[in-house]
Amino acid sequence: MSLSHEFLSFNSREEATQFATRFIQGGLTKALESKATASLMVSGGSTPGGVFDALTETGLDWSRVIVGLVDERWVNPEDEASNERLVRNRLLKGQAGAAGFLPMKTLGDAPQTAVEDRHRAYGPHCEPADVVLLGMGEDGHTASWFPNSGGVAEALESSAVIAAINAEGCPVAGNHTQRMTLTGRAVTEAASAILLIFGASKKDVYDKALSSPVEEMPVRHAIDKLGPRLTVVWAA
Ligand SMILES: O=C1O[C@H](COP(=O)(O)O)[C@@H](O)[C@H](O)[C@H]1O
Numbered sequence: 001m002s003l004s005h006e007f008l009s010f011n012s013r014e015e016a017t018q019f020a021t022r023f024i025q026g027g028l029t030k031a032l033e034s035k036a037t038a039s040l041m042v043s044g045g046s047t048p049g050g051v052f053d054a055l056t057e058t059g060l061d062w063s064r065v066i067v068g069l070v071d072e073r074w075v076n077p078e079d080e081a082s083n084e085r086l087v088r089n090r091l092l093k094g095q096a097g098a099a100g101f102l103p104m105k106t107l108g109d110a111p112q113t114a115v116e117d118r119h120r121a122y123g124p125h126c127e128p129a130d131v132v133l134l135g136m137g138e139d140g141h142t143a144s145w146f147p148n149s150g151g152v153a154e155a156l157e158s159s160a161v162i163a164a165i166n167a168e169g170c171p172v173a174g175n176h177t178q179r180m181t182l183t184g185r186a187v188t189e190a191a192s193a194i195l196l197i198f199g200a201s202k203k204d205v206y207d208k209a210l211s212s213p214v215e216e217m218p219v220r221h222a223i224d225k226l227g228p229r230l231t232v233v234w235a236a
Pocket residue numbers: 042043044045046047048070071072073083134135136137138142143144
C-alpha cells in the first residue's frame with residue numbers, strides 16, 4: 001500500500017501562510033546542504049501572494065535558488081493575469097531578490113511553439129525540483145491541468161517537463177485559455193510539494209478529488225503520485 005500525503009488544517013490563513021513559508025524555507029535549506037543550487041517552482045493565481053511576501057523576508061542563500069513557474073497564462077509579463085508578473089512583484093524582492101528566475105512566457109505566439117525551448121530551460125531544475133508550491137482551482141485543476149482541456153492527458157503522461165494546454169471550454173480558465181504548464185512528471189517527481197488551499201469551497205473540492213478519477217479532478221494526479229512528499233495546507 002502506498003503512503004499518503006499529510007493534510008493540515010489551520011485556524012487562519014495567516015497561520016497557514018506562515019507554515020507554508022517555513023516549509024519552503026526548510027525544503028530549500030535542506031537541498032542547499034548537498035547541492036550548489038536549489039529549485040522552487042511556484043503557482044500563480046490568488047492564493048500564494050502572502051507566502052511570496054513572507055519569503056521576501058526569509059533568510060536563506062537565495063543567490064543559490066532558482067525560482068520557476070508551475071504554470072503560466074500565455075500573456076505578456078506586464079499583463080495583470082501573468083504569473084510571472086505576480087512572482088516579480090511579490091516574490092523576487094528583498095532577500096529573495098537574489099534568486100534566479102525562469103520565465104515560461106516567451107516571445108512566441110503560442111505556447112506550443114515554446115515547449116521545447118522551455119523544456120531545455122526547466123529540465124535541469126526539475127530533475128527533480130526541490131520544492132513545488134501548488135494551488136488548486138474550483139474545478140479540481142492544479143498547475144494548468146484543467147479537466148478535459150486540450151493536451152492535459154499528454155501533459156500528465158509526458159516524459160518532458162513542459163507542456164502546452166488549450167483550456168478553451170474550461171470555465172475556470174476564463175479568457176486565459178492558452179497555457180504552459182509543468183508536466184505530471186515535473187510536479188510529481190519533486191522532492192517535496194505543498195498544496196495550499198483557502199476557503200470552504202476548496203476544501204469541498206479537495207475532498208471530492210480524493211474520490212474522483214484524475215480525468216475529472218486532475219489535482220488527484222499530484223495527490224496520488226506525490227504521496228508522502230505532499231503536504232496539503234488548508235485554512236478557511
Ligand atoms: O489558473 C490558475 O489557477 C490556480 C488556482 O488559482 P487560485 O486563484 O484559485 O489560487 C493556480 O494554482 C495556477 O497557478 C493558476 O495559473
